[in-house]
Amino acid sequence: MATAVLNNGRRAWTTTPEIYFAKHIDNSRLVKVSDPKRRREMVQFMCSLAIVFLVVMFYAWQHFSAIEYGYRIEALKSQRDALVESNRQLKLEQAYLRNPERIVAAAQQLGLQTPQVGQVMRLDVQQSDSGPVMARAAAVTVISPAN
Numbered sequence: 001m002a003t004a005v006l007n008n009g010r011r012a013w014t015t016t017p018e019i020y021f022a023k024h025i026d027n028s029r030l031v032k033v034s035d036p037k038r039r040r041e042m043v044q045f046m047c048s049l050a051i052v053f054l055v056v057m058f059y060a061w062q063h064f065s066a067i068e069y070g071y072r073i074e075a076l077k078s079q080r081d082a083l084v085e086s087n088r089q090l091k092l093e094q095a096y097l098r099n100p101e102r103i104v105a106a107a108q109q110l111g112l113q114t115p116q117v118g119q120v121m122r123l124d125v126q127q128s129d130s131g132p133v134m135a136r137a138a139a140v141t142v143i144s145p146a147n
Helices: 036-095 099-111
Strands: 003-005 011-012
Touching: none
Parallel strands: none
Antiparallel strands: 003 011
């Protein structure tokens, strides 16, 4: 309620006072009438809304799957690049370890000597397909370095 104070100390109404009266409404006798046309329209609307929702969800699923596959492809490409680099490093290390000059120098540091004639036996694969090849034990000769 809005009031204003006048110069002489009296109060005056600035707006119209609002008065509310309680209305007692009895809706117990009202009966809702079902409209079959409206019901059919609502069912059609809900079905079309569900179809639109399913189409949007299918599109979103495909879109996010494509993004996920893109991330997987990039991860696999980076993994492949790392494996190619690792393979290159291993081939370089293999070439270094197979270097005959390095092997001879390492053998001389360990005090090894070149093999004598008849000391080296080549194990060639036999060309016969008659059956499995069995291993053979040969006599081993140990040559100690001369002191």
